Amino acid sequence: MIRVCIAGNSGHAATVTRALPGLPQVEICGWCRAWPGEPMTEVLEDFEKLGLTPPEYPDYLTMIDTLSPDVLVVDGLFCDHEEMTCQALARGIHVYCDKPLALTLTGLDRVREAAQSSTALLWAMQTARFDPWFYTAKQLIDAGEIGEIRLLTAQKSYRLGQRAPFFRDRAQHGGLIPWVAIHGIDFIRYLYPHAAKTIFAHHSTMANQGYGDLEVTAQLMMTLENGVSAQVSADYLRPANAATHGDDRVRAAGTHGVIEVRDDTVYLINEHNDGSTPVPLQYPPAIFEDFIATLEGHGSGLLDLAESLEDSRLALLARDAADSGCAISV
Amino acid sequence: MIRVCIAGNSGHAATVTRALPGLPQVEICGWCRAWPGEPMTEVLEDFEKLGLTPPEYPDYLTMIDTLSPDVLVVDGLFCDHEEMTCQALARGIHVYCDKPLALTLTGLDRVREAAQSSTALLWAMQTARFDPWFYTAKQLIDAGEIGEIRLLTAQKSYRLGQRAPFFRDRAQHGGLIPWVAIHGIDFIRYLYPHAAKTIFAHHSTMANQGYGDLEVTAQLMMTLENGVSAQVSADYLRPANAATHGDDRVRAAGTHGVIEVRDDTVYLINEHNDGSTPVPLQYPPAIFEDFIATLEGHGSGLLDLAESLEDSRLALLARDAADSGCAISV
Structure with missing residues (x-):
């Protein structure tokens, strides 16, 4: 199984839950809100439709350090994309992150370096390509x-x-x-x-x-x-x-x-x-299907x-x- | 009658001939090519359709100095708009000129000054407004x-x-x-x-x-x-x-x-x-109809x-x- 954690749903995280029916090898092993009161409406509705009840965690760091997932879905406050992505990449966790990857050019350099020093894959959710x-x-x-x-x-x-x-x-x-x-x-x-x-x-x-x-x-x-x-x-x-x-x-x-x-x-x-x-x-393919396929070595190359x-x-x-x-x- | 001369048809001069059926008070009193071999296809075809046979002149200066028209339609080489317009305005002839009014900013200043010192009206053929x-x-x-x-x-x-x-x-x-x-x-x-x-x-x-x-x-x-x-x-x-x-x-x-x-x-x-x-x-109204109406004091104000x-x-x-x-x- 490819074990996936979802952190937040302030952007396009539902591209993950919508792709799940075509990804039997993917398990959602945990989720968290990215900010207090974040409704996470689309993701939680999809969980219900799919009959999924993954556990909720209080924050993404506790979640990834507890679960050591294969993939972190980063969809928090846009200002947090950079830090969340770097934390996951540093742990060798693949990151599927909403765009932009950072809110400053120096932050983006940090993300670039984190991705280049990691064995893990990083994609921004450039959904239009799909x-x-x-x-x-x-x-x-x-x-x-x-x-x-x-x-x-x-x-x-x-x-x-x-x-x-x-x-x-x-x-x-x-x-x-x-x-x-x-x-x-x-x-x-x-x-x-x-x-x-x-x-x-x-x-x-x-x-x-x-x-x-x-x-x-x-x-x-x-x-x-x-x-x-x-x-x-x-x-x-x-x-x-x-x-x-x-x-x-x-x-x-x-x-x-x-x-x-x-x-x-x-x-x-x-x-x-x-x-x-x-x-x-x-x-x-759906964008998250292709992200998983890329991890598995047979991606389309679209992103x-x-x-x-x-x-x-x-x-x-x-x-x-x-x-x-x-x-x-x- | 409002007497109109057409100089060239390298742009939108046919907005004049197309408007003629609605302008019984307008007479085309002469035309000239603006450069050797200029085909003037649309204007000449419209003349034929309308049964008009205005005389051809060898050049616009000879034409306007011979005929002293009320209006000169300036539609020559785009580099000649400026000079043709200024010559006509200096003679108090209204000018209906294709755009741009000049090909340089200094040329445009010259056109502006010529228009402001003349009693004649100047419009560019900004056809889209109509x-x-x-x-x-x-x-x-x-x-x-x-x-x-x-x-x-x-x-x-x-x-x-x-x-x-x-x-x-x-x-x-x-x-x-x-x-x-x-x-x-x-x-x-x-x-x-x-x-x-x-x-x-x-x-x-x-x-x-x-x-x-x-x-x-x-x-x-x-x-x-x-x-x-x-x-x-x-x-x-x-x-x-x-x-x-x-x-x-x-x-x-x-x-x-x-x-x-x-x-x-x-x-x-x-x-x-x-x-x-x-x-x-x-x-x-058609653009040239409105130009004529403006000369007559009842234009739409669109241009x-x-x-x-x-x-x-x-x-x-x-x-x-x-x-x-x-x-x-x-």
């Missing part, structure tokens, strides 16, 4: 359907809704760019895995409905290798009346076509497609440590660019 | 349907197709940002008419199919007043197989809703709309000199930002 629509776009691009990519745009738009108190405090949540726009950065790096050169960005807390430091709008622009550029727009302004919680999009224009993901659907215009008929979706670190690094640099108002060389 | 979809979005925003705008994104995507030789030479065409991305800048300024603060941009000639200096991709990002930001993406990568020549879009997210223009259709999500049903379009100048100024600053790789304070 969404069928983004995965399908990736497969089509890799198959040459739009030629060489020249330009990308990405969007994340969420409902603000009701959020936990820590979203009021940037020291705890880190900002809209490292938390939300980072997915857009990952859309771009997934489809065009080349180095960034310069980042410009902006964010604003205005109209945040009393959520303290929480930025509700952010945009960034990156220049990348080979004269390619990319834009990411992220907001918490999606109206409550919208059909879905989120509105994720990416568009990549290449030398021989344009591909677009919108409404969980893939549109392709090239010599063989006029864009009017959605492309049939292809289905990757790895280097990509996880680079997404976080670019997001933190973009946040710095937005804070300073200056373009930053990467 | 597209029913953008006009409808503008009306809905002005009616408060999305609250206060916080963030905007805009797209221009064209087929490259076959282009006139001058597109190979930046000294003559000015670049993708002042020619194409300027429409995106205008989408943004139309919907959010507030001052820009900082511009960052990028452009690239790579994959331009042998078109010399012609950039085929460009992106820019602007910070605006009140913590608002905006992005524009422009390209000539729209595949030949696409349903339309262009793919114009804008999305504005506000404090109470999101509005989007896509496929010449308006989508609105707010308290009363879930975005699934397109908003019925409202119809403004004016100040907006025309500011669009061009921001486009030229964005091109400078792209050339330098630095963010520019506006």
Whole structure:
């Protein structure tokens, strides 16, 4: 058995519990709240649905030192990702951590060093790589359907809704760019895995409905290798009346076509497609299935440590660019 | 009668001939090519459809000095907009000029001074303000349907197709940002008419199919007043197989809703709309109809000199930002 502990559910920890039906070799051996009163709603509901009753622990360190699990799921306050990850890696425990991996560049260096000195695997929860629509776009691009990519745009738009108190405090949540726009950065790096050169960005807390430091709008622009550029727009302004919680999009224009993901659907215009008929979706493994498969030596390669670190690094640099108002060389 | 001369058709001069059926008080009294061999296809086809046979002149100066028209339509090489406009304004002739109004900031200052010292009217052909979809979005925003705008994104995507030789030479065409991305800048300024603060941009000639200096991709990002930001993406990568020549879009997210223009259709999500049903379009006058109405003292106010100048100024600053790789304070 692969023994897994879950610490917190303030982000995407339910990507673990949702994957359990396909992972008979995985056992949830313990869980803890990451902060007092953390509701952990999705994870606890999934436990109930699955008939699981793993024991609750008072904190993650007690849990991992008691249980010595194979994997720690790190999904606490975003400011705690760094410390929790480093503690687990130092014990040789594999870490499946929500993004960003740290809230500062020095913290990210610490995570990088901890991962490089450990035999354990570390992934950030860059979930989009495993969404069928983004995965399908990736497969089509890799198959040459739009030629060489020249330009990308990405969007994340969420409902603000009701959020936990820590979203009021940037020291705890880190900002809209490292938390939300980072997915857009990952859309771009997934489809065009080349180095960034310069980042410009902006964010604003205005109209945040009393959520303290929480930025509700952010945009960034990156220049990348080979004269390619990319834009990411992220907001918490999606109206409550919208059909879905989120509105994720990416568009990549290449030398021989344009591909677009919108409404969980893939549109392709090239010599063989006029864009009017959605492309049939292809289905990757679930992200946590692939994490486990990677531990077992047969992962898909869709995500790895280097990509996880680079997404976080670019997001933190973009946040710095937005804070300073200056373009930053990467 | 209002007597109009047309000089060139390398851009949007056909917005004049298309509007003629609704303008019985307008007479086309002459036309000229703006460069040797200029095909003037759209304008000449419209003349034929309308049964018009205005005389051709060898050049615009001979034409305006011979005819003393009320209006000169300036649609020559983009590098000639400035000189042609200033010559006409100095003679008190109203000018309806394609964008950008000049290819340099000093040239634009010259145009500004010429317009301010003239009794004649000057407009740039910022056609999007008169597209029913953008006009409808503008009306809905002005009616408060999305609250206060916080963030905007805009797209221009064209087929490259076959282009006139001058597109190979930046000294003559000015670049993708002042020619194409300027429409995106205008989408943004139309919907959010507030001052820009900082511009960052990028452009690239790579994959331009042998078109010399012609950039085929460009992106820019602007910070605006009140913590608002905006992005524009422009390209000539729209595949030949696409349903339309262009793919114009804008999305504005506000404090109470999101509005989007896509496929010449308006989508609105707010308290009363879930975005699934397109908003019925409202119809403004045609741009040249409104130019004539403005001369007659009863224009709509959708466009004016100040907006025309500011669009061009921001486009030229964005091109400078792209050339330098630095963010520019506006």
